[in-house]
Amino acid sequence: MFPPSPVNDITVNLEQILASLLVHLTPHVHHWAFTTVSHKLAESVLELSRAEYGWHFSAIRMSAQQLTDFRLGELAQDMERTMPELWQLLDILLSANRKPGAHATEGDGEDNEMEFGGGDDEGIGRQFKEGGKSDRHSSIINIVCLFFVHSTLLGYLRLEIQKKVVILSIMLHSTNQKCNAFECIVGIFLHSCNTPERVINALSQMGISISLSAIHRAIRSLSHETHRTMQEMGQTLVVAYAYDNFDIDFKTHVPTVENVKDTLTHLTSGCMIKLDGVKQEDLCCSTYLWRQSQLNPMIPAHLRPPNRSFLDILNLHPEPQSHLFASGLTRCQQWMAYKFLADLVKYEPPYFHQFHALLQCPEPIDQIPVKRMNYVPVRAMDINQSKVSGNIQAITELLQQGSIEDPSEESDDSIVDISDYVVLFHGDLGTAERVQTLMEHQAIEATPWQCFQFVIFVMGLFHLKMACADAVWCILIEPRQARDDPTSLMHFVSLNRP
Amino acid sequence: MHEVIGHTGVVLQLDAWRVEANKQYPECESFDEFASKKPSLEILEDMARQLVTSHVAHSEYIFEAHCKAERDMQRENVLLMQQYFLLYKELSWAMNEGDIG
Numbered sequence: 001m002f003p004p005s006p007v008n009d010i011t012v013n014l015e016q017i018l019a020s021l022l023v024h025l026t027p028h029v030h031h032w033a034f035t036t037v038s039h040k041l042a043e044s045v046l047e048l049s050r051a052e053y054g055w056h057f058s059a060i061r062m063s064a065q066q067l068t069d070f071r072l073g074e075l076a077q078d079m080e081r082t083m084p085e086l087w088q089l090l091d092i093l094l095s096a097n098r099k100p101g102a103h104a105t106e107g108d109g110e111d112n113e114m115e116f117g118g119g120d121d122e123g124i125g126r127q128f129k130e131g132g133k134s135d136r137h138s139s140i141i142n143i144v145c146l147f148f149v150h151s152t153l154l155g156y157l158r159l160e161i162q163k164k165v166v167i168l169s170i171m172l173h174s175t176n177q178k179c180n181a182f183e184c185i186v187g188i189f190l191h192s193c194n195t196p197e198r199v200i201n202a203l204s205q206m207g208i209s210i211s212l213s214a215i216h217r218a219i220r221s222l223s224h225e226t227h228r229t230m231q232e233m234g235q236t237l238v239v240a241y242a243y244d245n246f247d248i249d250f251k252t253h254v255p256t257v258e259n260v261k262d263t264l265t266h267l268t269s270g271c272m273i274k275l276d277g278v279k280q281e282d283l284c285c286s287t288y289l290w291r292q293s294q295l296n297p298m299i300p301a302h303l304r305p306p307n308r309s310f311l312d313i314l315n316l317h318p319e320p321q322s323h324l325f326a327s328g329l330t331r332c333q334q335w336m337a338y339k340f341l342a343d344l345v346k347y348e349p350p351y352f353h354q355f356h357a358l359l360q361c362p363e364p365i366d367q368i369p370v371k372r373m374n375y376v377p378v379r380a381m382d383i384n385q386s387k388v389s390g391n392i393q394a395i396t397e398l399l400q401q402g403s404i405e406d407p408s409e410e411s412d413d414s415i416v417d418i419s420d421y422v423v424l425f426h427g428d429l430g431t432a433e434r435v436q437t438l439m440e441h442q443a444i445e446a447t448p449w450q451c452f453q454f455v456i457f458v459m460g461l462f463h464l465k466m467a468c469a470d471a472v473w474c475i476l477i478e479p480r481q482a483r484d485d486p487t488s489l490m491h492f493v494s495l496n497r498p
Numbered sequence: 499m500h501e502v503i504g505h506t507g508v509v510l511q512l513d514a515w516r517v518e519a520n521k522q523y524p525e526c527e528s529f530d531e532f533a534s535k536k537p538s539l540e541i542l543e544d545m546a547r548q549l550v551t552s553h554v555a556h557s558e559y560i561f562e563a564h565c566k567a568e569r570d571m572q573r574e575n576v577l578l579m580q581q582y583f584l585l586y587k588e589l590s591w592a593m594n595e596g597d598i599g
Contacts, residue, residue, distance in 0.1 A: 329547060335591070336554055336584045337546040343511050344542065351533035358539055370596040461593050468586050469499040476579060487572045489579060492506045 037085070044083035045168075049176035053078060057184040059210060062218035063225055070185055076165050083168070090164045170207040180210055187215040188222075229376050230272060234402020235416055238278050241378075241398045242426035242460070243270030245385050266384040268394045272402060274374040275424070283421045290453050295443040317365050335362045385431065388438045395425065395435075395455065406449045419448045422456045428463040507583035510576065514553040518545055555581040 010017065022029050048055070055075065057066060080087045169182035187210040190200050203209040210218075233239050248265050290296055292305055319330055329337065342359055345352045378401045384390045399405070399418075407417040425435065435457045445451045476482055476489040483490040512529075519532040522545065526532045537545075551559075555577040563574050592598075 327547060329550060332585075332588065333547075333550045333554075333556070335588050336550045337543070339584060339587060340511055340515070340546040340549050341542055343508050344515050344546075347508060347512060348515070348529045349533040351536065352542075355539050355542065364595060364597040366598050368596045368598055370594070465500075465586075465590060465593065468589060469503065472503060472582050472586065473499055475582065485572060485575070487576050489502070489506060492509065493502055496505055496509070 041083065041086045041089070044086055045171050045175050048078060048082040049172045049179040051178070053082070055172070055181040056178045057181050058178075059184065059214040059218040060221055062184065062188075062221040064222060067185065067188065067222075070181060072162075072165060072182075075169075075182065076161050079165065079168050086168070087164065090167060091160070094160055094163055166208065173207055183208065183210045184214075184218060186210075188218060191215050191219060226376055230378060230401050231403040233272050233274055233376060234399070234404055236274075237280050237283060237404075237416060237418065237421050237423070238275045239402060240273045240275055240424035240426060240458075241270060241395075241402075242273060243268055243378075243385065243394055243398060244427060244431070245269075246380075265382075266386065268381045268383045268385045268390070269377070270381075270394070270398055271375045271377045272398075273426075276371055276373055277369075280421075283423070286420050286422045286448060286454050289422065289456075290448070290451075295439055295451075297444050331362070331365065338362045385434070388434050388441065391431065391434045391438050392442075392452075395452065399423070406447075408447055408449065418454055421454060423454050425455055425457050426460050427457070429459055429467060432457050432459050503583050503586050507580070507587060510580050510583065511549075514549050514580070515545075518549055518553070553577060553580060554584060 018029070055078070165182065172179040173183055183204075186203070186208055187200070190203065190209055197212055200209055200212050200215065204211045209215075246267055246269050248267065250263050250265055291299075293299075294304060294307065296304075327334065338359070338361065341355075345355050345359060378398060381394060381397050383393045383397065385394045404416065404418050404423075407419055427435070435455060439452050439455060442450060442452045448454065482488055485491065516529065516532075519526050519529070523532065523535055526535065555574070559577065560574075563569060
């Protein structure tokens with residue numbers, strides 16, 4: 001009888017055989033192993049660089065949707081799934097001084113537990129949290145913020161994963177020029193940050209970003225898309241416009257006698273907000289409102305409606321008698337009582353925390369659903385809107401960007417006539433005053449368009465809140481006498497922030 | 499300013515709770531002692547309603563205060579401050595909830 005075939009034993013004793021080969025023929029074995037592993041790793045890179053995985057972006061056909069849908073976390077997961085060996089190899093190489101055993105357990109465990117796009121909110125990630133929800137028509141800046149939130153160049157994923165994604169992205173891009181999702185996102189981010197061209201060129205040569213010309217092509221594509229969206233949105237008429245000023249300091253390199261004037265340039269930016277749950281016919285009330293308007297010069301003085309003031313607002317929602325009899329408190333006081341209780345439960349000894357779930361929010365009086373609206377930023381306008389004439393220009397140009405123009409001049413029948421409709425405009429309180437003045441000025445004009453009859457100004461609530469905070473400051477902090485007393489607000493603040 | 503209103507408002511409210519708790523349970527000097535009494539939610543709600551009328555300025559209070567021969571102006575000021583802060587917070591709350599009423 002022959003003993004069992006030695007061939008069978010090779011697989012059983014493979015480790016021993018390799019170990020002995022390694023001892024006696026180290027260079028050859030190293031070379032063989034290196035070549036084998038290299039081929040295997042290269043194949044995995046080639047695999048992920050194929051178009052089926054969806055990491056091919058085209059700069060010429062770049063769309064906002066592509067940018068908002070990009071998730072660095074997904075890219076990292078794809079990489080880890082498709083090229084696990086390379087992923088692990090990078091783990092080891094990125095921390096070559098760490099002990100292999102410790103690294104494997106510690107690092108892998110944490111990576112597996114990590115949830116992409118969720119988790120802790122620290123650092124810059126938190127700053128971008130608000131702007132980070134998915135929105136088809138976000139501005140480039142918002143897209144970039146979103147990129148941060150979901151991706152993490154700065155926040156959510158661990159630093160090592162970011163590094164690995166960057167390294168592997170460079171490999172993918174180098175293998176297949178079309179596999180450039182990561183580079184595109186970085187390129188647009190750099191553009192939105194006003195990065196000097198020199199830096200972009202350097203980064204593009206390193207393989208981290210797409211080239212400068214590709215960035216410009218992508219931006220052009222995105223601008224065209226935004227332009228189309230703006231026109232489509234504007235034509236529906238179910239759109240509100242918001243605008244505000246912003247200032248840029250254009251410093252001249254060589255000051256001369258001629259250009260010593262102010263270098264600060266005042267511009268206007270704005271956005272179009274799609275109104276949710278509003279139909280076009282809901283806004284067809286311009287003529288009706290004008291017939292009752294204080295500004296309408298055609299109405300004889302004695303027939304004009306009385307002046308309205310904030311006192312009229314107080315009577316919009318009178319206190320229901322039943323409420324008053326039940327607790328003896330007004331609705332405002334009931335809310336205050338809730339606030340007292342909520343703060344006690346939130347800040348004081350643990351005993352009170354048990355009531356947290358039992359606390360009932362005060363009943364809303366007239367609640368509208370809080371929704372995230374779709375909006376598109378409009379092109380910045382070279383208009384100084386601190387004057388009435390500037391506001392006329394700003395309103396006209398905003399509408400023009402939505403393809404709405406003076407109906408008397410418009411020859412194209414496809415453009416919607418706005419004469420019977422109202423358009424909501426939002427802005428700060430200063431803008432509200434100037435728009436009011438401009439409407440008074442224009443009221444004597446001949447056509448609804450020239451009268452700015454369609455303008456309904458709705459002040460921004462954020463500015464209202466700022467005005468309220470300012471009022472508190474004027475009452476409790478600004479007057480010198482208000483700061484003397486030990487029970488003054490200033491004294492409390494000094495205790496809080498010594 | 500927003501932060502100042504937030505922080506000072508909470509501190510003033512908690513101070514009002516301390517005073518009210520001390521009034522109802524004279525032996526309670528601190529919140530821990532108040533918590534040891536294990537007041538029910540109903541009692542706390544009653545106290546909160548009481549706090550709103552006694553520790554926050556309102557139109558009747560201002561009228562009464564002006565009619566008094568000896569006025570405690572510091573108290574009046576703190577109550578007014580409390581009222582302004584709570585109105586500010588109510589406005590913020592209503593904006594976030596979409597309550598336009």
